[in-house]
Amino acid sequence: MVKVFITDDHELYLEGLTLLLGKQEGIQVVGTAMNGGHLLKQLPELEIDVLLLDVHLPDIEEEDLLKQIRVIKPELKVLYLTLMRGTRYIHKLVKYDIQGYLLKNASMEELKKALKAISTGEKYFSKEINILDTEQDFRNTITIEDKKVEEILSRREIEILTLICKEFSNSEIAEKLFLSVSTVETHRKNLIAKLGVNNTVGLVKFALKNRLID
Incomplete structure (x- = not known):
């Protein structure tokens, strides 16, 4: 037991x-x-x-x-x-x-x-995570299959992540999605925590590696 x-x-x-x-x-x-x-x-x-x-x-x-x-x-x-x-x-x-x-x-x-x-x-x-990955540029991100992105991120989070990568500010994202700025800021912090990155650069790297943006 x-x-x-x-x-x-x-x-x-x-x-x-x-x-x-x-x-x-x-x-x-x-x-x-x-x-x-x-x-x-x-x-x-x-x-x-x-x-x-x-x-x-x-x-x-x-x-x-x-x-x-x-x-x-x-x-x-x-x-x-x-x-x-x-x-x-x-x-x-x-x-x-x-x-x-x-x-x-x-x-x-x-x-x-x-x-x-x-x-x-x-x-x-977990087999989905390689703990021996030491690649300098991407060691804080992970590549996942396209079909699994939505298992990690909600549709709203993917939407906000895409806009962040397009260099929209929090206020611009809020206006575009009819949200408050504080809500966008919370989403940004949650994305950073959930994806295990340090900053916006890490978010962009994740989006690039998982083909969410070109």
Whole structure:
């Protein structure tokens, strides 16, 4: 039996994943948390095989959380389940000896496979991400199949990304799409976080690599 603890700040997703995993043979969800503080408070008393963790939590930076986890339970096996595809996240986290990194579009079968592999001492990284990619110009982006772009970005995000790449300002995008400037700014920040890039240049590189723009 693989004992799992899940930490994710999206309540509906957390409840759904807990329910689904609880129905899988050989897996037991022993608890959940919606933020880093709640996780750290419970961690000393937890007897688990794998910690299933999202990258972004509302109350603590990912590296700070991992540092504290390693102090409390140095040998704890950690599997990230996240939307964050950028290799810069992985390169930052593998320094703390994480055991796996899986995207949230993975199937339940793949998640089960990852959990069972990690519980036996193996490591498991999504095949969609090459953690050894060190190409200087594009190391913070990832090329994906065209049909999968819409699995990562909403139609509105793709629309805004395209306009950003065409050098429209936030105010111009807002006027064109009948949105507020603050909404556009939020979309821009979400795009940067979701795609794992550092700035607008990274967004343009992602769009070019995935043929969203010419």
